[in-house]
Amino acid sequence: MAVRRDAxxxxxxxxxQVPDPEAPPSAFRIDDGGKxxxxxxxVSSVLNGFDENAVExxxxxxxxxxxxxxxxxxxxxxxxxxxxxxxxxxxxxxVLLQDExxxxxxxxxxxxxxxxxxxxxxxxxLVLCGRQASDWDNAQAPLGIAELLGIxxxxxxxxxxxxxxxxxxxxxxxxxxEVVEADMPALVTVSNELGEPRYxxxxxxxTAGRKQPTVWSADDLGIDRARLERRIRIMDxxxxxxxxQCEVIQGEDDADSGRLLALRLREEKLI
Amino acid sequence: xxxxxxxxxxAGGKIAPITADLIAAARGVGGRVAVxxxxxxxxxxxxxxxxxxxxxxxxxxxxxxxxxxxxxLVSALEQVCRRVQPRVLLLGKTAIGRDVGPCxxxxxxxxxxxxxxxxxxxxxxxxxxxxxxxxxxxAMAKVTFGSSNPQVVIMRPGAVERGSVPxxxxxxxxxxxxxxxELDESIRKVRHVETVRxxxxxxxxxxxxxxxxxGRGLRGPEPFAMLEELAGLLxxxxxxxxxxxxxxxxxxxxxxxxxxxxxxxxxxxxVGISGASQHMAGCSGAKRIxxxxxxxxxxxxxxxxxGVVGDWSKxxxxxxxxxxDLVRS
Numbered sequence: 001m002a003v004r005r006d007a008x009x010x011x012x013x014x015x016x017q018v019p020d021p022e023a024p025p026s027a028f029r030i031d032d033g034g035k036x037x038x039x040x041x042x043v044s045s046v047l048n049g050f051d052e053n054a055v056e057x058x059x060x061x062x063x064x065x066x067x068x069x070x071x072x073x074x075x076x077x078x079x080x081x082x083x084x085x086x087x088x089x090x091x092x093x094x095v096l097l098q099d100e101x102x103x104x105x106x107x108x109x110x111x112x113x114x115x116x117x118x119x120x121x122x123x124x125x126l127v128l129c130g131r132q133a134s135d136w137d138n139a140q141a142p143l144g145i146a147e148l149l150g151i152x153x154x155x156x157x158x159x160x161x162x163x164x165x166x167x168x169x170x171x172x173x174x175x176x177x178e179v180v181e182a183d184m185p186a187l188v189t190v191s192n193e194l195g196e197p198r199y200x201x202x203x204x205x206x207t208a209g210r211k212q213p214t215v216w217s218a219d220d221l222g223i224d225r226a227r228l229e230r231r232i233r234i235m236d237x238x239x240x241x242x243x244x245q246c247e248v249i250q251g252e253d254d255a256d257s258g259r260l261l262a263l264r265l266r267e268e269k270l271i
Numbered sequence: 272x273x274x275x276x277x278x279x280x281x282a283g284g285k286i287a288p289i290t291a292d293l294i295a296a297a298r299g300v301g302g303r304v305a306v307x308x309x310x311x312x313x314x315x316x317x318x319x320x321x322x323x324x325x326x327x328x329x330x331x332x333x334x335x336x337x338x339x340x341x342x343x344l345v346s347a348l349e350q351v352c353r354r355v356q357p358r359v360l361l362l363g364k365t366a367i368g369r370d371v372g373p374c375x376x377x378x379x380x381x382x383x384x385x386x387x388x389x390x391x392x393x394x395x396x397x398x399x400x401x402x403x404x405x406x407x408x409x410a411m412a413k414v415t416f417g418s419s420n421p422q423v424v425i426m427r428p429g430a431v432e433r434g435s436v437p438x439x440x441x442x443x444x445x446x447x448x449x450x451x452x453e454l455d456e457s458i459r460k461v462r463h464v465e466t467v468r469x470x471x472x473x474x475x476x477x478x479x480x481x482x483x484x485x486g487r488g489l490r491g492p493e494p495f496a497m498l499e500e501l502a503g504l505l506x507x508x509x510x511x512x513x514x515x516x517x518x519x520x521x522x523x524x525x526x527x528x529x530x531x532x533x534x535x536x537x538x539x540x541x542v543g544i545s546g547a548s549q550h551m552a553g554c555s556g557a558k559r560i561x562x563x564x565x566x567x568x569x570x571x572x573x574x575x576x577x578g579v580v581g582d583w584s585k586x587x588x589x590x591x592x593x594x595x596d597l598v599r600s
Contacts, residue, residue, distance in 0.1 A: 024570055025409045025548055037406060107373070108382060131530065134549070136405050136412075138385050140373040147377040152342075152460035155370050158523075168464070173366060174532070175471070175524065179464040186460075191530065192513060193523045229417070231382030235400065236413040246562070246575045254585035261561070261579050261586070262593030268577075270538045270559055271505055271594060 008066035009125040011058045015051035019043045021134040050130025054190040055086040056197040076103035087208035088200035094213040109228040111144025116221045127187040152182035158193035274302025276357035286319045289363035295433040311337025335454045345374040347452045360421040372425040383423035388430035407548035474508040476532040481507025488543020492520035528553035546571030
């Protein structure tokens with residue numbers, strides 16, 4: 001992990017393709033094995049939202065001080081339009097870590113593979129990740145990457161800036177924030193408080209379409225598969241039934257419904 | 272011998288509520304329960320753990336543990352785990368625990384179950400089974416651990432009913448032990464610069480008995496003035512969905528949901544909120560939910576007790592007028 005102080009920053013952003021968390025809960029299905037969410041027509045694949053915030057954080061640093069942004073994604077299968085989105089937003093390169101073995105990793109395995117890929121990339125100053133993935137909501141892999149690489153880790157940032165060889169970030173707290181800093185190379189996880197990610201431009205989409213990702217398998221990374229054995233095993237995955245039997249208040253028109261709602265809540269002594 | 276070790280948190284010389292949650296969860300697992308307290312100065316804290324019902328209190332006092340550096344806490348807790356060898360390590364999903372727990376697990380080469388709402392010793396093996404919401408709460412997973420210890424579980428605050436666990440809250444004869452840890456300044460990789468508190472006149476969301484929230488369906492910041500007025504009439508606080516915060520209509524301190532505030536009001540009134548799982552994760556503790564939304568198929572109507580399917584801009588003014596009359600009478 002050589003750090004280049006002489007050139008612009010090398011930023012790596014880790015992103016994950018996930019089932020759309022905005023899809024209605026009723027569209028989700030559990031697959032037959034009872035251990036994962038099944039592909040379902042009502043649930044499309046998207047880039048994890050917090051990862052888009054991380055891409056935006058990287059682009060803001062690049063806008064301010066220059067830099068090169070490499071996007072890193074891990075999985076067994078990818079939708080090109082999903083994983084290429086960061087390129088269309090303005091990132092420079094895409095590295096896909098693709099292997100059948102990567103289909104069933106826990107946070108430990110995920111962090112291990114990503115840290116090996118980072119070692120192979122070699123020269124980087126800053127690693128940015130979303131604060132958590134909206135599928136398993138683990139918020140663990142970024143901490144693991146930093147642990148395995150022995151680099152500083154700052155979580156849940158709403159602002160990330162670099163100043164010489166130092167990263168300065170605002171870490172979201174309940175009722176405020178904390179300003180922290182660390183020597184680079186360092187890892188920072190980004191939260192939605194950073195602000196909305198930019199839209200891809202037409203030109204960006206066309207450039208992204210032409211770019212060929214670099215693809216590395218487990219063998220390319222020299223990963224011993226025994227090290228990827230799950231430390232956390234899924235016994236059961238289920239969709240809780242939520243139906244509170246909503247009492248729908250229906251008046252003559254919307255205004256009347258509003259009035260009747262207030263009366264009904266008073267009846268229940270709720271107001 | 273300690274079976275379950277709880278990472279106790281404290282602030283301002285007082286044991287934090289999460290510590291009682293963890294001890295209750297630990298009692299549910301069974302065996303000998305210990306709590307570990309870490310800090311620069313633990314004077315008076317040890318005595319406060321007696322009523323919580325632990326078998327043993329470990330104290331780790333070191334000048335470098337003042338100031339809640341995650342790097343220092345991880346190193347200290349790793350050293351404590353190697354010494355005490357608990358089968359189970361419990362932490363709270365707090366700003367500290369959610370980072371310290373996974374880092375200690377990675378360092379010890381074991382797994383961690385993040386954001387768990389229930390924990391039990393499972394079946395014949397006695398390995399821990401943790402239940403955790405995933406996919407933003409759309410699904411629930413039961414997970415268990417490989418053969419290595421400790422089994423690290425990070426518990427969602429407020430998930431454990433403290434009174435429901437036998438033994439929890441009972442004064443148990445306890446022993447105390449101070450553990451020496453080796454720490455030095457080189458362990459600190461992330462440096463604290465300053466903490467900035469946003470002063471707010473607003474009523475706090477946590478603890479409010481009535482909360483009124485707006486979402487994407489409001490289509491702009493202006494309607495929040497009406498929600499403020501409604502909250503004022505009901506003696507409640509105003510919140511928002513993440514979409515409304517991300518759009519810049521209100522500050523992110525309004526955000527309710529998985530990564531925002533968690534609320535447990537008696538009455539939760541939502542306006543223009545579809546009820547995505549990530550939002551519901553922050554308000555599932557609400558006793559009654561009221562929904563005003565124009566989409567009859569919106570998920571919020573599956574979670575609400577009372578609802579109006581209609582245009583909020585017509586429903587809300589007459590609702591408020593009626594509320595105004597009712598609260599005056």
